[in-house]
Amino acid sequence: MTAAGAGLSRFSINQETVKQWSLPELVEGCGKAGVTQVGLWRAPVQEYGVERAARLVREAGLTVTSLCRGGFLTASEPGARAAALDDNRAAIDEAAALATTTLVLVSGGLPAGDRDLHGARERIAEALAELAPYARERGVRLAIEPLHPMFASDRCVVSTLGQALDLAERFPVEEVGVVVDTYHIWWDDTVAAGIARAGAAGPDGGRIAAFQLADWITPLPAGVLLGRGQLGDGSVDLRRFRELVDTAGYTGPVEVEIFNEGLWARDGAEVLEEVLERYAAHAL
Numbered sequence: 001m002t003a004a005g006a007g008l009s010r011f012s013i014n015q016e017t018v019k020q021w022s023l024p025e026l027v028e029g030c031g032k033a034g035v036t037q038v039g040l041w042r043a044p045v046q047e048y049g050v051e052r053a054a055r056l057v058r059e060a061g062l063t064v065t066s067l068c069r070g071g072f073l074t075a076s077e078p079g080a081r082a083a084a085l086d087d088n089r090a091a092i093d094e095a096a097a098l099a100t101t102t103l104v105l106v107s108g109g110l111p112a113g114d115r116d117l118h119g120a121r122e123r124i125a126e127a128l129a130e131l132a133p134y135a136r137e138r139g140v141r142l143a144i145e146p147l148h149p150m151f152a153s154d155r156c157v158v159s160t161l162g163q164a165l166d167l168a169e170r171f172p173v174e175e176v177g178v179v180v181d182t183y184h185i186w187w188d189d190t191v192a193a194g195i196a197r198a199g200a201a202g203p204d205g206g207r208i209a210a211f212q213l214a215d216w217i218t219p220l221p222a223g224v225l226l227g228r229g230q231l232g233d234g235s236v237d238l239r240r241f242r243e244l245v246d247t248a249g250y251t252g253p254v255e256v257e258i259f260n261e262g263l264w265a266r267d268g269a270e271v272l273e274e275v276l277e278r279y280a281a282h283a284l
Contacts, residue, residue, distance in 0.1 A: 014066075023044055023045070027062060065100040070105045076123065107145075145181055181211075205249045
């Protein structure tokens, strides 16, 4: 199946789903499959060279739907805080160079010995106040991604869409939005109201800056980070989420972002073909 053949005009493949591919292989594979949109990650882009990567995707006719990731904004020590802000400014510059309007933020966990979740979230807000104008000047919107609560201690103290919106709504909608990622928020019985709330903030989905799909499968692997499931293999009602964001007015890309060592061990073209088939079967 090709993206063009299936009419999947909003489909975007996140680079991590086919991590076994180099950036040139990703570009080539997308071309063969008729995929026109990709979500990129900073480390492989930096390794290839930001300007070189921007030229590669541009000449291939690919649209970069998001860059991941900025964030980790919860440090309380002044030096670490300054370093995090500098790194996020660099991430904003990289997003602008890649011509994407969306920088995904994984906000950061608790500093060692800290148990103050509220204080950590306030430090995120303080950092956003510094970064949002810088991003807006460069045509980039910061997208706060809530992560499943199991990551609250070490990766992200923002665990629900409601918490992400509470932070985002302190800033203009053009500057700060949120990520709706099915893997992280499928369990939350307030999520439908949260998606509607995000959409009510303005046209084109309001605060919804990115929409990502992955399934929830159990048992989780050791380390849990690589536990995302192929679409249709788990517990998430993916089509319902797509319908919810559509109803909220979101018409943007639908990124499939799966971290899974089993998928990475397979042929990349085979994985992409399977993802396209599952997307059509379970999300459309």
